[in-house]
Amino acid sequence: xxxxxxxxxxxxxxxxxxxxxxxxxxxxxxxxxxxxxxxxxxxxxxxxxxxxxxxxxxxxxxxxxxxxxxxxxxxxxxxxxxxxxxxxxxxxxxxxxxxxxxxxxxxxxxxxxxxxxxxxxxxxxxxxxxxxxxxxxxxxxxxxxxxxxxxxxxxxxxxxxxxxxxxxxxxxxxxxxxxxxxxxxxxxxxxxxxxxxxxxx
Numbered sequence: 001x002x003x004x005x006x007x008x009x010x011x012x013x014x015x016x017x018x019x020x021x022x023x024x025x026x027x028x029x030x031x032x033x034x035x036x037x038x039x040x041x042x043x044x045x046x047x048x049x050x051x052x053x054x055x056x057x058x059x060x061x062x063x064x065x066x067x068x069x070x071x072x073x074x075x076x077x078x079x080x081x082x083x084x085x086x087x088x089x090x091x092x093x094x095x096x097x098x099x100x101x102x103x104x105x106x107x108x109x110x111x112x113x114x115x116x117x118x119x120x121x122x123x124x125x126x127x128x129x130x131x132x133x134x135x136x137x138x139x140x141x142x143x144x145x146x147x148x149x150x151x152x153x154x155x156x157x158x159x160x161x162x163x164x165x166x167x168x169x170x171x172x173x174x175x176x177x178x179x180x181x182x183x184x185x186x187x188x189x190x191x192x193x194x195x196x197x198x199x200x201x
Contacts, residue, residue: 040083041061041079041083041085041096041100042061043057043083043084043085043086045081045082045083046078046084047082049076049078049084049086049109050109050122053076053086053122054068054071054119057076057086059086060074060087060088060089060092061086061087061096062087062088062092062095062096063088063092063140063186065089066088067086067087070088070089071111071119071120072113072119072120072139072146073088073090073111073113073139073146074086074087074088074089074110074111074120074122075087075089075090075092075093075108075109075110075111075125076093076108076109076122077096077097077105077108077109078105078106078108078109079100079103079104079105079106080103080105081103082106083103085100088139088140089139089140090110090139090141090147090171090172090175091139091140091141091175091179091182092140094172094175094176094179097172098176107124108124108125108126109122109123110122110123110125110128110147110168111123111147112128112147112149113136113146113147113148113157114148114149114150114153114154114157121149123147123149125147125168126168127149128147128148128149128167129147129148129150129151129154129155129167130145130146130147130148130154130165130166130167130170130171131144131145131148131154131158131163131164131165132144132146132163132164132165132166132170132171132174133145133162133163133164133174134146134157134158134162135161135162135163136157136161136163140182140186141175141178141182142181142182142185143174143178144163145171145174145175147168147171151165
C-alpha cells in the first residue's frame, strides 16, 4: 500500500527534537522499539472511534487545540492496535504517523470540508480528495491542505480558491515538506501570544 510505504519512509529525528517535552535521557522506550512512551497515543483501544468522537477526543494531543473549534480541519488516526490519535489538522496527524512509525494505521479520517454540517463529518482519507495550497486558510500550516469527500466539491473549491487537487498521499507529502516552516511559524506565534499575555499581566 503506497500510504504505508510513505509513512515508513518519513523521518522522525527532527520531529522528536521539535516536539519533545522532556530530555532524551528521561524518555523511556517502548518494549521492542525506540518509540518514546510519551508519544504513544494515551487513549484506550477503541473499536468504534467515530461514535461520539468529539466528546471522547475533544483536544489534539500534540498542540492542545480544541478539535471542536477546528472541526473543519480535524483528522483522526485509528491504529491497528485499536488506539486512537485525534488531531486538529493534517499537520498534527503527520506528527502522529511519524512518531508511531511501528504502528500501522488501520484507518485515517479527515473532516469533509465540503459538508455544510457542523461539525463536519469525518470521511476515510482513502475516499477523500485534498485541495492543496489554495487560498483557503490552513490549520497549523501556511499551505492549506483541505479534505473533501467529493472530488467534484474539491474541484469547485479549486476553481474559486486555486490550489491543486490530490489524494491523501499527496497531502501528507506536502505536510512533511512544510513541517520545518510550519513549526517555525507555530513557535513564533505562540511566543508572540506569551509575550502579549506577559505585557497584560
